[in-house]
Amino acid sequence: MARGIAVVTTRESDVTMNPDRRAEIANHANAQACLSLHASESGSGVHLFVSSLAPVEGARFEPWRTAQAAWVQRSLLLTGVMNSALSHAGMTVTLGRTALPAIDSMACPAVAVEVAPERVQKTQGDAQGTDGLEDQSYQARVAEALAAALVEWRQEAMDVRQP
Numbered sequence: 001m002a003r004g005i006a007v008v009t010t011r012e013s014d015v016t017m018n019p020d021r022r023a024e025i026a027n028h029a030n031a032q033a034c035l036s037l038h039a040s041e042s043g044s045g046v047h048l049f050v051s052s053l054a055p056v057e058g059a060r061f062e063p064w065r066t067a068q069a070a071w072v073q074r075s076l077l078l079t080g081v082m083n084s085a086l087s088h089a090g091m092t093v094t095l096g097r098t099a100l101p102a103i104d105s106m107a108c109p110a111v112a113v114e115v116a117p118e119r120v121q122k123t124q125g126d127a128q129g130t131d132g133l134e135d136q137s138y139q140a141r142v143a144e145a146l147a148a149a150l151v152e153w154r155q156e157a158m159d160v161r162q163p
Helices: 020-030 064-070 072-088 136-161
Strands: 034-039 046-051 094-099 110-117
Touching: 020 064, 046 072, 064 072, 072 094, 072 110, 072 136
Parallel strands: 034 110, 046 094
Antiparallel strands: 046 110
């Protein structure tokens, strides 16, 4: 439990997991939202991806490979809140929509979050000109911004449900 939000992880180490298994875990947990976090050495900043499936009305039973279509609009809203929080924290954010096999099968708002190194100007003592993914301060800033976004998004969702 973090900030009043139950957290379910799909793995605790850097092992490959079948995309269908990730979706199964999220769907079985009846997740209110799912963030699929990944680290990447390519690019810079934080990249947020939402499924490219066209939105559809929800149904009692949603097809496995396209379950996310019923949730795309809410996934886009979540992405907007995350973009705002990350930008407010001074991070570069890139937004995109693409086919995401694991997320396309999730029956909840879902966003893939790819965290790349924070690129900074080279200084005289810095030969690389980057802050790598191992930078604990950067990791903490990303985690704090994502947590704040989830809390805000959850509150907004609760406000919409109340008469």
